[in-house]
Amino acid sequence: MVTLGENKVLYEEIMQKAKRIGEAAELEAIEADHNSTISPRIADLIRQEEIHRLILPKEFGHPQLDWHTFVDMVSTVGYHNLSASWLTFFFSAHNAWVCYYPKHIRDEVINQGGFVADVFAPIGQVEPTEGGYIVSGKYNFVSGINYSDWVGVGAMMKFEDNDKPERVGILFKVSDLEVVKTWDSLGLRGSGSNTLIIDNVFVKPDAILRFSKIIEKSQPPYEEFDQDYLYYNTPFYPGFYVGFAAMAIGGAERVVSEFEKHTAGRVRFSGVNEKESPTSQRVLSELKLDLISAKGLMAEYINMMETDKDGAYEGAKYKAIRAKIIDTCIQISVKALLTLGGHALLKGHPVEMFTRDLMAIGTHITSLYEDGILGYGRHLFGVDTKIQG
Structure with a gap:
């Protein structure tokens, strides 16, 4: 993890990235307010600046920020446009929970390079089937879904080692689901927080993330992992x-x-x-x-x-x-x-x-x-x- 005090040059570089995103989004603020979403140009700029890769484990080759730098980055975008800051934060943080999946899933999602959205309200219906589960549900307020390739959704599930149902996250490719444009809000209109419909979609067991295990340990379920990664600590x-x-x-x-x-x-x-x-x-x-x-x-x-x-x-x-x-x-x-x-x-x-x-x-x-x-x-x-x- 690179701290602010160790690398002031990197800190300034990150703040400049944030300022470029924020200023560009500010120029389009009224348009985004009208359209209920940021434009493809702003989404592409967030991707080009690789903001969504700044708090990944260091093995992925990007600078791993400390909390002070990360918070200042989000605040800097927010100074110019809060919808863009909302999505800049989300597209960064959502890679974090992906890092708790088995390595083959984590690597697939991160190396694919797309944005990850999530809505973990535990409203999904999960039914066991041969080789996995069938999931259905209607999820509102899925911020950034317009530009995301992956999405995590919430549900309650029962496991053999727990006598009570527990909240889980389930990972999907957005292309397998339906996005309905319903976002018409008082504020944060540029977040494009639309509705997601999952209709009897199959998932394998390893696409299910048990949050209870993360809370217990704050570390992933595999043996070799980045000991310095901020979310693991x-x-x-x-x-x-x-x-x-x-x-x-x-x-x-x-x-x-x-x-x-x-x-x-x-x-x-x-x-x-x-x-x-x-x-x-x-x-x-x-x-x-x-x-x-x-x-x-x-x-x-x-x-x-x-x-x-x-x-x-x-x-x-x-x-x-x-x-x-x-x-x-x-x-x-x-x-x-x-x-x-x-x-x-x-x-x-x-x-x-x-x-x-x-x-x-x-x-x-x-x-x-x-x-x-x-x-x-x-x-x-x-x-x-x-x-x-």
């Missing part, structure tokens, strides 16, 4: 979800910049320059401090990931920190929009678009504020919340 779910908070920080930072810029050039009907108003001065101060607070929590989250190894960890604390970061970023954006006034409400204004996108991040099941805060409170009083991160 981090509690799986906190690492898998870190990008949601990272992109929110990037979006909030952009909103603060937009607020400062638009306030400096704003003149009231009374002729008073808004930057001289105590109201806007106070708001800008609060926004800046809230952003500092969110970044501080992000640093703590990363420190926890780097410290928690080979044992129990506080899943509820991870979830609460992530939820608090995202909620803080949402409140930054809402406060900025309400203070800037009506012109910031116009469709296509950066603050209007970032506010919608940040709210959409906050609605993701892993980001729900009330769930995260309540879960941590219960955990602090010794209640077993079953929260895994």
Whole structure:
């Protein structure tokens, strides 16, 4: 794993990759909002920059980033466009769970070079058949499916070594499935999070990933593996979800910049320059401090990931920190929009678009504020919340 301190040249190279993707997506933001998907050009740019290969095991020949660099990359794209940041994060992180499959599957997917999507809500129906299983299900919110070659979906299955059903991931080629364009959302419209239909598709047993085994060990089921790989040395779910908070920080930072810029050039009907108003001065101060607070929590989250190894960890604390970061970023954006006034409400204004996108991040099941805060409170009083991160 290459750390920020060890290779500043690589760090700057990664940030430039992120900036190129973000700036290109920003130019197409209104078009992507209208089409409910990023364009093929942006998807191709993410692929050309090899973002989806930056946190693979080192045997695949790409620089393996540390968490600080990865988070900064996601945030940098988010500063320019949150839909692109959402997909940049997903196309990177989704290769991570593929690395827990047997090596022949892992190598096939990674060497093929395509993007991987997933939706692990355990709603699939799995029936045993000769040589494997038949799977059916209808999955909504499959981000990036328009440009993905592979997809993982969720289901509940019973195994001989466990007396209770457990949640699993099942890997498919997208070409074997049906994609239905249903994405018409308030925010993150460029994510193209459409619906996926699986209709009695056969899979072999080795296409099934048991998440319970990953939680137990954080390492793959084969003997020889990259000991330095960051996902093999981090509690799986906190690492898998870190990008949601990272992109929110990037979006909030952009909103603060937009607020400062638009306030400096704003003149009231009374002729008073808004930057001289105590109201806007106070708001800008609060926004800046809230952003500092969110970044501080992000640093703590990363420190926890780097410290928690080979044992129990506080899943509820991870979830609460992530939820608090995202909620803080949402409140930054809402406060900025309400203070800037009506012109910031116009469709296509950066603050209007970032506010919608940040709210959409906050609605993701892993980001729900009330769930995260309540879960941590219960955990602090010794209640077993079953929260895994």
